[in-house]
Structures are given as structure tokens and as C-alpha cells.
Amino acid sequence: MEEQSFFTNFLDNLRSSCKYYTGYPKDLGPSKVIHFTSEREFVQLLHQGYPVVVAFTIKSNYSKHLDKVFEESAAEFYPHVKFLRVECPKYPGFCITRQKKEYPFVEIFHSPEQAAAQGRVADPNITKYSVKVLPFNYDLSAYGFREFFKRHGVRSSDSN
Numbered sequence: 467m468e469e470q471s472f473f474t475n476f477l478d479n480l481r482s483s484c485k486y487y488t489g490y491p492k493d494l495g496p497s498k499v500i501h502f503t504s505e506r507e508f509v510q511l512l513h514q515g516y517p518v519v520v521a522f523t524i525k526s527n528y529s530k531h532l533d534k535v536f537e538e539s540a541a542e543f544y545p546h547v548k549f550l551r552v553e554c555p556k557y558p559g560f561c562i563t564r565q566k567k568e569y570p571f572v573e574i575f576h577s578p579e580q581a582a583a584q585g586r587v588a589d590p591n592i593t594k595y596s597v598k599v600l601p602f603n604y605d606l607s608a609y610g611f612r613e614f615f616k617r618h619g620v621r622s623s624d625s626n
Contacts, residue, residue, distance in 0.1 A: 498540035499533075502552040505560060511548055512597060517576035517620045518548045519602070519611065522561050524569045532570055532606065539608045547615070547622050572602035576620055 502508065502520075511518055521536055523529040533551070540549035554561035554569060564573065577598045600618060604610040615622040 495541065497537060498544045498549065499536050500548060500550045502550055502557060502560070508550070508560075511550065512575060514548070516546060516548050517574055517615075517622070518550055519572060519574050520550045520552060521570055521572050522552050522554055522564060522566070524554050526570070529570050532572075535606050535608070539611050542608050543611065543622050546624070547611075547620075572606070574600045574602055574614070574618075574620065576600070 500511065508518075519536075519539070521532055523532060536549050536551060540547075543549075552560060561569075564571075575597050600614075602611075602614060604614045612622065614620070
């Protein structure tokens with residue numbers, strides 16, 4: 467009995483202290499992934515000033531894997547980076563504007579700022595903004611996101 471409790475304590479300690487242990491389901495708490503509902507809410511999310519990682523998905527086995535990666539990454543980078551999932555069959559207009567043919571894909575939106583040239587605007591209450599969009603082409607994991615953020619100078623934690 468003594469050995470079993472030692473072994474159990476050892477494994478519990480290992481699971482709690484080893485951040486990248488992948489063989490055991492992680493307790494991530496409530497989901498931090500935001501589900502896309504409208505472009506207006508997306509713009510409001512951008513105006514919060516945090517980088518937004520957007521997954522444009524369709525139903526597939528790879529999308530299931532992407533969902534797990536997004537859950538883990540959203541929990542790790544919360545609240546400094548927001549993760550948003552767009553189901554393209556439900557919102558085809560938003561997905562088509564990205565002009566991609568292969569799904570799923572990931573893009574990172576960050577640094578919204580008021581556009582220098584407002585151009586012709588029908589309503590004077592409308593303000594145009596420009597946002598930096600980076601295609602994500604790194605390893606699809608929390609580690610890949612961390613390396614991408616470092617490489618592109620995207621603030622992803624208090625220490626950055």
C-alpha cells in the first residue's frame with residue numbers, strides 16, 4: 467500500500483509540474499476559445515488590443531485535432547492572446563474574404579490602428595482601421611504558437 471501511494475503521489479506531482487506532458491488529458495478548465503458569431507463581435511474583439519488567432523475550419527478529422535490544440539493554446543496564453551474559431555459553412559462570407567481555398571487554416575490578427583487615409587466614407591460615424599494579418603505556418607501546437615509570437619514580436623504574456 468505504501469508503494470502504491472508513493473507511485474500515485476509521484477505521478478500526480480509529475481503531471482502537475484510537467485507543463486508539456488502530452489500522454490495525460492490536461493484539465494484546462496472552461497473553454498477559452500471564442501466561437502465566431504458576427505463580424506461586429508470580431509471587430510470588437512480586435513479593439514480590445516489583444517492579438518487574435520483565428521482558425522477558419524470545416525468539419526474534418528484535422529479540424530478535430532485543431533480544436534484540441536486551440537483549447538490547450540487558449541488556456542496557456544489567456545488573457546494575452548484571444549483564440550477564435552470560425553465555422554466556415556456557417557459563415558461563408560467571412561471565410562471567402564480571406565481568399566483561401568484550402569481549409570482549415572490559421573491567421574493571426576494584431577495591432578489594430580486607425581487607418582491614415584479614411585477614403586470616401588458614406589457615414590461620417592464610420593472609422594476605418596488597419597490590422598496586421600499574419601498567416602500561421604508554424605507547428606500547430608502551443609509551442610508553435612509561442613515560437614511564432616516570439617519571432618513576430620507579438621505580445622503573448624506579461625514577460626514579453
